[in-house]
């Protein structure tokens with residue numbers, strides 16, 4: 176299937192790691208002009224160096240999604256370097272403070288919502304005018320299985336990700352008639368630094384090896400992940416790329432689960 180992404184101009188947040196990196200790499204391989212952005216300049220440039228040498232090279236511009244001035248600078252640099260975007264992919268996120276509701280600090284709530292919900296809001300506000308000008312566009316938000324299946328020890332994350340589903344659905348109503356389609360992707364338990372950190376903590380808490388922490392997590396906490404393994408970042412990137420393509424021309428306001436069945440309802 177020809178995704179027809181070649182020549183499209185895309186920005187990926189959270190692009191130096193995990194799902195964002197895999198998505199940027201796939202769009203580059205498809206011939207898109209890609210701007211990779213993430214919080215730390217050194218880590219971002221290191222990630223760019225990890226891309227295969229012959230590949231279409233990305234633009235790399237660091238910005239913290241919690242910093243409005245940094246997002247303004249990012250938008251200006253993108254305008255100068257590539258012009259209006261066709262595709263915006265909001266991947267940057269954190270797991271945030273964990274624990275039961277009464278154990279989570281106010282700062283934990285504020286920071287998680289600031290990164291995971293307000294970050295995508297800021298980035299989308301900054302790039303929306305250019306996306307609307309093109310007459311063809313795609314916005315994808317990376318939410319989570321947690322948005323519709325909340326786990327009671329990670330409620331700030333769940334609430335922020337549920338907010339993204341609602342935000343995307345609302346945006347999809349406003350701009351579809353202009354050719355700008357908006358969708359979400361909701362992964363579960365993908366093999367990235369985010370879940371590596373979760374599993375390292377679990378291994379330490381249970382006093383078991385890392386692999387056993389994963390196996391027991393799948394058994395006890397994610398019983399409906401029928402494939403019995405963590406997903407690969409590429410397996411999420413493939414779905415994101417599809418949603419950014421011409422092949423998804425009739426897909427709007429949808430939430431695509433990439434979760435091996437983790438969400439227990441239809």
Ligand code: NAD
Nearest residue numbers: 189192193194214239240266267268319362364365367369
């Ligand atoms: P990751 O930690 O590898 O990637 C997250 C990226 O976001 C990092 O590169 C990080 O630097 C960036 N980021 C964090 N805070 C930022 C900030 N303030 N400004 C700019 N960038 C910032 O983890 P990942 O698993 O690839 O996560 C990508 C997205 O997928 C996240 O939104 C996450 O919530 C979501 N997700 C992941 C999983 C999973 O199992 N890994 C499951 C569901 C949803």
